[in-house]
Amino acid sequence: MKLDFFKINTPKDIQKKIAENVRARRKEMKLTQEEFAKKTGVSLGSIKRFENTGEISLFSLTKIAIILDCDDELMQLFSKKHYNSIEEILDE
Secondary structure (H helix, E strand, C coil), rough: CCCCCEEEHHHHHHHHHHHHHHHHHHCCCCCCCCHHHHHHCCCCHHHHHHHHHCCHHHHHHHHHHCCCHHHHHCCCCCCCCCCHHHHHHHHC
């Protein structure tokens, strides 16, 4: 978990930010929650809960990512190697 001295992102903060981003993309596509649910194959109740609380299953989030053309970004999650020093980079 990334801890910034002045701002700590909690898991709930991250969930809510992802949900806000999805809601914004849905609205850009000019889709109602009902239309989005049909298009993604995710139940309307799950879409509403996600947009309100940030809670959703990984499977449903994956369906949403595919419709929003973000599946590549989702697949890259956690794939980037983090280096602790310049020596680690040079040794590779």
